[in-house]
Amino acid sequence: MSTEAPAEPAVNYLNASYGIKSWLLTLDHKRIGLLYLATITLMFVVGGLAATLMRLHLVEPQGALFEPETYNKMFSSHGIIMVFFFLIPSIPATLGNFCIPLMIGARDVAFPRLNLMSWYLFVTGCAFVLYDTISGGVDTGWTFYPPYSSLYAQSHVVAAALGIFIAGFSSILTGLNFIVTIHKMRAPGMTWFRLPLFIWALYATSLIFVLGTPVIAVTVFLLGLERLLHVGIFDPAVGGDPLLFQHMFWFYSHPAVYIMILPGMGVISELITAFSRKKIFGYSFVAFSSLSIAVISFIVWGHHMFVTGQALYAGLVFSVLSFLVAIPSAVKVFNWTATLYRGSISYEAPMLYALGFIGLFTIGGLTGLFLASLATDVHLNGTYFIVAHFHYIMVGGAVMAYLGGIHFWWPKICGRLYPDMWARISAAIIFIGFNLTFFPQFMLGYLGMPRRYAVYAPEFQVLNVLSSAGASILGIGYVIPLVYLIWSMRYGPIAGPNPWKAKGLEWTIPSPPPTENFEEIPIVTEDAYNYPAIEPHAYPDSQGVASV
Amino acid sequence: MVEHPEQAADYHPPHIVPVPIYVAVFVALIIFTALTTGIAYIDLGKWNTVVALVIAVCKMVLVVLFFMHVKYSKGLTRIVILGAFFWLGIMITLTCSDELTRHWEIVPQGWSAGMHIARQLF
Incomplete structure (x- = not known):
């Protein structure tokens, strides 16, 4: 063993105190981030099991495993858990909590107690949804559309709605905490335009948390009122309007898609620059595109309702507005690609996830334009095309970015390196498994197979079997990182402060960081991603030969 | 200190x-x-x-x-409050763009629905 091998700091946030109480009552943003990490991993496993069972069921046209009612509960649980209890908190609550103070040069978030409280609220929400799942489940789909959910469903709608209501407050508190932290706790010299783009993305996400989440809380509360007390809000028989629910639900739930993808975009900006050894191309455009995505996300929700009875005029308005969101999204993709150009690119595991993200997000985004067009949406709405589209955004985009971020900051989180070869293999398995799972679903949807059906026409079987085969590969791809990351916590080589030679304040402190993060608050004197310029002679000439 | x-x-x-x-x-x-x-x-x-x-x-x-x-x-706090109302305005305005321009047609239910369709057809 080399005598120059980096040493782990003797006292850090992981070993500063011991015992379950030191974790459950911690005010340290890094530990709270890890509490979130453990919780959402558990929820991911539960939601993933539901998906696995669904794909097994769909191997046969008549359904291999369940009664249709059970199948309805499977996809509802999968959707509710994955959307509200994994994807929404995934990057902000884990990596955001861990990284924001480290990246802006602060000792903690602005309100540490509020931060811990938000985790407890989240766990309470999880408990309600797990109770709901174990005690029989809910069969309304994750969208809870009335009048079925308010009048007819015989399943545990109220418990699930209550879980979402409570977890919503966790999101609001986290968003509030991040906004105040980013405004008030930046280190001297850390101006807005020196902030890492991950921080800009989390700031935009926090705005959506604060502005949008109260609406979903009100919506599920009103749904509970109607179901329990028969107050006429969404039921037309007593003066309500079922489309009002959809308007309120999607006013939050469409921006919620950007709660999932915006932090992912922030992670990708970090990964692309770190593994291209280059400044990001067009910093301010990427930063402001995050904010414009957050704002535009609030004015496009009606594209979910083109065929549900919404007025044609409103449909036209929402269709035009929906196309707008493609502009800032494309700005990001083009700028990442331009950053890669003539960069000194290396293909460590986080970079593989980042490159996978760019490709899959682009496919997900472009197929979204099909659905934002009124005429094509009439054909594609309610089919597997939609399922494929939003999984390309949420799994191909958000989950790839989440895994890329976890792999990138893992050495900082636990001070150890994971086996890079295994990480690259699992990134490749996930990419292949994902595409095999969801690309056939585009074709199934285009051919007319409806979503949420427990049975299907026999001619769709080949594509369904392909999709289920892909899901098993994807499942293996997810299990491998779980194993080697846990292994690395104890047996991985010591990482040292900056194993990637990346820029950013978080890489200037020991790994794992001390509880107070910085011995002295740093003074920032340079822009983000200030990588040294690559010498022109390092570039290959037109014949592909490096001119030295 | x-x-x-x-x-x-x-x-x-x-x-x-x-x-x-x-x-x-x-x-x-x-x-x-x-x-x-x-x-x-x-x-x-x-x-x-x-x-x-x-x-x-x-x-x-x-x-x-x-x-x-x-x-x-003053300042930022008031901007935040105004922002919240602006966002509420977005929700109400765009919802009204549907509600106020929707083609309302009374669809009778049950037995009368069949009669209604029959009357239109014949």
């Missing part, structure tokens, strides 16, 4: 609202609630919703201005 907040150069002590103002706002809110309940017993026709909403808005303004201290805040 940690600087005490009161010693910081840009420190502004929070505005302390006198207790009588809190009591007055509380009483006003109670009166408005009683008014809402009382008016619910009077049929004002199409004005039922309008009157109820006007009272609710008055109550909300009192809460925002005094209980949430917005009357005594």
